[in-house]
Amino acid sequence: MAAFDIYPEYEIVRNNERCTNCRVCEKQCANGAHIFLTDKNRMAADDAKCVNCHRCVAMCPVRALKIVKTDHTFRENSYWTGKSIKEINRQAESGGVLLSSMGNPETYPVYFDRILLNASQVTNPSIDPLREPMETRVYLGSKPEKVVRDEKGRIKVDLPPHIMLSIPVMLSAMSYGSISYNAHESLARAAAEAGILYNTGEGGLHENLYNYGSNTIVQVASGRFGVHKKYLSSGAAIEIKMGQGAKPGIGGHLPGTKIVGDISKTRMIPEGSDAISPAPHHDIYSIEDLSQLIYSLKEATGYSKPIIVKIAAVHNVAAIASGIARSGADIIAIDGFRGGTGAAPTRIRDHVGIPIELALASVDNRLCDEGIRNRVSIVAGGGIRSSADVVKAIALGADCVYIGTAALIALGCHLCRSCHTGKCNWGIATQREDLMKRLNPDWGYKRLVNLLNAWKHEIMEMMGGMGINAIESLRGNRLMLRGVGLNEKELEILGIKHAGE
């Protein structure tokens, strides 16, 4: 149906004066966007295959390439946008659900960008982190309600199981299978080096990575792939994944084509079979069922590890979190609607869930109001882009944050949002041996450690400016925040004042 063919979104622009026909771009592009025309002895491009991942641009030795957004356009219409028209055409052609990757890219309000931080002036000195201690260490886990003493009157120091982080950042769940082995190894090594934790996601844990166990959160999701005693015991914490910010209410599907070799072994399913994670856990249809799974996992690991329950930020998130806090969980992870994914139905990703800033503020408020905030730690994820977002999230009430997309960008991701094709040119979201090799864990983990160190320095600078030298004094310290351009209701939910107040 050539008549409906859609003009490509991006155009590959080649400077033919610079191009030496070295054909690197052709080799680098797994999508086959670059072609060498032997008869004409020059390079050509098929724009329709380009996903704008910048691999060819970065690899071109003579900087002959750039990718531009096409100026080809539909007749202007502020309601029926080009995007709507193209999507309808694609669906009319395929009859299928639209798929997307990574986080919601639409133009919803970004509350982080409408919140500003405080600094000390006159009445209270700012603290220079280069001269004074500045503590970013965080403990996650439940806190006892009462101090208990032994017969000699000494405090019994048996804390419930907890995890310790050098900075309030963890690497969020990305499964082996959805990302490559090299990406997983990079995350594990970076977590170990930086003194934080990464998360296996739902695909199990490759046996080579068991030695990073003390920096690992092992996830139990609805598919229960790769879950066994040794797996549960190997991590520092166990996460029950109830939901994901990118696709609340939706399960997962890793196509059989990706279930090969070690992935099949690690997930404990036959090669070539689809790995389907159901939308709900079929043993959890209500809150009391969740409690049973929490205690099953605690029993299985001798009550030695904190249990994290991860939920997507949805409308009733505060009540849900309150229920989870009363069900034996030690840590609640809330994933906002900007959170990334390897693949999600576009309509779900772009229209379901709520912003993490609002969800976090309302969960923290609810747990404080009910006097149970100390029973759990809160991890906020889903769209954390910088150290400033981290500081704002903590001041809104989080104990720590999860980062996923930002970590992948450090490993080379250029956010082309085509993970679901499995042809990641940067070696991250792919299982193709030739592509995977492009991500070398030896430098991948170093880049990620650099990023974490840089954020740590920035967090310390911002804390020092506020006159705070321990991160726990920032948690829930909403007086350090002011809103700009927010309405009364938004300010009320965030629990902050407007700038100037």
Place this chain on the structure above:
Amino acid sequence: MREGMFRNPSGCAISGIFSKSGKRFSGKRIIDSIAVMHERSNGLGGGFAAYGIYPEYKDHYAFHIFYDDIYAKKECEEYLEDHFDIASLSQIPTRKIPEITDTPLIWRYFAAPLPAKLADSQLDEREYVVRCVFRINTAIKGAYVFSSGKNMGVFKAVGFPEDVGRFYRLEEYEGYCFIAHGRYPTNTPGWWGGAHPFALLDFSVVHNGEISSYDANRRSIEMHGYKCTLQTDTEVIAYIIDYLHRKQWLNLNEICSVIAAPFWSVIETRPREDREELEYLRCVFDSLLINGPFSIIVGFEGGMMALNDRLKLRSMVVGEKDDMVYVASEEAAIRVIQKDLDRVWSPKGGEGVIVTIEKGSA
């Protein structure tokens, strides 16, 4: 705008005098001490807490109450009569001086909880008293209980502290411990209740500094039934100390390890048992770490504690002479009342100085 409706950062002067033998002395000494630090106040708040001043009613709670008008007094007295057996009531004696104006009604009650009411409440006596105090301060408009301990009392007003002392005729009281505060708020408090000390039961706190952890502390302590109505640092510090002491049974050294917790790098160098305990306290009560500059003096029955923030961002000096212990923002405020000292030193940040009446003393 009245205190409690806005945050009001303050600079300050603090001073404290304590007799380890429990010997009682006149309130004149503390006035002389705090007066030296006149420049550390700006006339917008001053106050004192005095211990051992009511020996004749030492088993009764001494409520000091500000009333905006007689209607508030009537309502409050009805409430008190419903809940307490009132042994004595009177206006607190004051001296009319031009420096202190806009005086509210200031009354004092010596009271004990009604046994039947107390039993019905299923609370311990001190918790019963605290709840009644919160009830009056939040529900009865124009009434404010600013002192509620036994054998102790708080005296405070808007003005320079030395004038406040003269106003309350503090020289006529004798006690074994006095603490004082001169305030330099950045905004007009507009109300006497906002002056310091801040007290709950027999614990009273004077504080110099602006804590940067205020909202984190407030959010945490309000989970345990406290209501921070004044929005002042001193109020939240007093509640934290009360919570840790009265509800978690921590001793004062342990309380110092929570509110001015040692740095992790220091904790790691301690012997195992200490390290485990410090780590435990810091983890469990992390939201009660008080961050930012402060020096505080805490008065309580039979003792006094002085503490600086972990970085020592506020000045505080301690002096000793025989059985007397002096604490002040400046050494001059000690020397003016005790020229020769056996020992004088600046405590390190986070190092609590705790003195109590020695056993066998009065």
